[in-house]
Amino acid sequence: MPLPGFGGWHDDPLWASFYDWSVEHARVGGALWRLGIGSDLGLLYEAAEEIGRQPPASRVLDVPCGGGVALRGLRPDQHLTYVAADIAREMLERTMDAARERGVDGQVEVRVADVGALPFPDGDFDLVVSFTGLHCFPDPQLAVTEMVRVLRPGGVLTGSAVLNDTGIRFEPMRRVGRAANLLGPSCTGPELRSWLEGLGVTDLTLRNSGAICYFRGVRG
Numbered sequence: 587m588p589l590p591g592f593g594g595w596h597d598d599p600l601w602a603s604f605y606d607w608s609v610e611h612a613r614v615g616g617a618l619w620r621l622g623i624g625s626d627l628g629l630l631y632e633a634a635e636e637i638g639r640q641p642p643a644s645r646v647l648d649v650p651c652g653g654g655v656a657l658r659g660l661r662p663d664q665h666l667t668y669v670a671a672d673i674a675r676e677m678l679e680r681t682m683d684a685a686r687e688r689g690v691d692g693q694v695e696v697r698v699a700d701v702g703a704l705p706f707p708d709g710d711f712d713l714v715v716s717f718t719g720l721h722c723f724p725d726p727q728l729a730v731t732e733m734v735r736v737l738r739p740g741g742v743l744t745g746s747a748v749l750n751d752t753g754i755r756f757e758p759m760r761r762v763g764r765a766a767n768l769l770g771p772s773c774t775g776p777e778l779r780s781w782l783e784g785l786g787v788t789d790l791t792l793r794n795s796g797a798i799c800y801f802r803g804v805r806g
């Protein structure tokens with residue numbers, strides 16, 4: 587039974603805007619991240635920088651894009667195709683607003699998409715980014731399989747998620763998130779590693795920072 591009062595992604599809830607605000611304000615937001623989830627916000631910035639290293643004409647998929655926090659990695663003159671995908675249309679509108687504010691909207695396309703059945707052909711992207719998403723999905727293994735499928739061989743998958751083994755002290759947070767229907771089953775680090783390795787992903791790194799695990803790998 588979902589807890590009342592939280593609001594789902596389609597409600598464009600206030601706390602989702604607060605989350606985006608925290609990411610955009612390195613000092614205050616960084617302190618809140620450290621206090622609340624024991625995590626270094628700087629690692630999210632570093633991971634998003636991978637977008638800025640893509641050469642012109644690259645194709646990047648951001649799923650789930652949410653309010654567009656990963657756009658911070660995209661430069662105005664980069665000449666990429668940046669596909670921002672999310673199941674909630676309300677989040678795509680927020681991503682497009684963020685893209686306009688950053689002056690990168692000419693490179694951004696939005697798509698309503700379920701990560702469990704991505705509407706893109708195999709090998710369509712050079713980079714797939716997925717920040718704080720995996721723990722929201724009903725079937726994280728299927729999500730990972732889809733994200734790797736749409737990546738070209740040699741392409742990079744990078745992302746972050748609240749995993750089930752990133753600290754017992756975060757268990758109450760995970761339980762409340764599930765009761766509110768905002769978190770799915772998630773997975774452990776070893777599970778994520780074995781799924782990715784099984785899909786032929788190499789050069790895999792998993793790094794925990796408080797409640798969040800950052801992962802990165804290359805499609806073989």
Ligand SMILES: C[S@@+](CC[C@H](N)C(=O)[O-])C[C@H]1O[C@@H](n2cnc3c(N)ncnc32)[C@H](O)[C@@H]1O
Nearest residue numbers: 595650651652655672673674677700701717718
């Ligand atoms: C915590 S937000 C993360 C968004 C963003 N990457 C960030 O770091 O702020 C989770 C997002 O997952 C989206 N979402 C949930 N289930 C989804 C699914 N099955 N397919 C695609 N997006 C989904 C929600 O709409 C929401 O925008």
